[in-house]
Amino acid sequence: MLDQPTAPILTEAQIAAVIHITVPRDQIQQVMGPAIQEVIAAAAAQVIGPKGPVFAHHFGMTPGIFNFEVGVPVSSAVQPVGRVKPGEIPGTNIVRTVYTGPYEGLGQAWGDFQDIIEAQGHTLGPNLWERYLSGPESSEDSATFRTELNQTIIP
Numbered sequence: 001m002l003d004q005p006t007a008p009i010l011t012e013a014q015i016a017a018v019i020h021i022t023v024p025r026d027q028i029q030q031v032m033g034p035a036i037q038e039v040i041a042a043a044a045a046q047v048i049g050p051k052g053p054v055f056a057h058h059f060g061m062t063p064g065i066f067n068f069e070v071g072v073p074v075s076s077a078v079q080p081v082g083r084v085k086p087g088e089i090p091g092t093n094i095v096r097t098v099y100t101g102p103y104e105g106l107g108q109a110w111g112d113f114q115d116i117i118e119a120q121g122h123t124l125g126p127n128l129w130e131r132y133l134s135g136p137e138s139s140e141d142s143a144t145f146r147t148e149l150n151q152t153i154i155p
Contacts, residue, residue: 001101002109016069019084032056096149
């Protein structure tokens with residue numbers, strides 16, 4: 001289920017600790033969990049975060065390939081450690097909604113959300129990000145998971 005999308009918003013950049021990942025779509029479940037644990041551990045060890053929900057920032061959507069960063073907001077720049085590097089959630093023009101349901105439904109939710117944005121007369125931008133507001137750490141019932149969807153738009 002998608003909430004009503006927002007009107008266009010200009011977001012402020014937010015610094016983050018990130019790990020860049022490029023993998024075939026069918027490998028996402030194997031790489032996402034360890035990357036999240038690694039980035040949270042680095043931010044916690046440096047006592048700079050996390051200062052908000054875990055996110056995945058996707059750089060375009062090539063069929064069959066995920067090219068993205070997984071990360072957490074932090075209070076100051078992370079010192080590189082292992083795969084963890086400084087990054088950010090961009091300051092840009094977006095439209096936002098919240099999807100409630102299992103992660104397996106995110107692909108359909110993104111398609112529906114992007115259709116709504118285009119039907120409103122906006123042009124989709126080149127990237128998007130998800131913020132995981134509540135998930136398995138909050139409930140065993142995946143129907144209650146909440147994921148914020150942020151789609152860049154071209155003004």
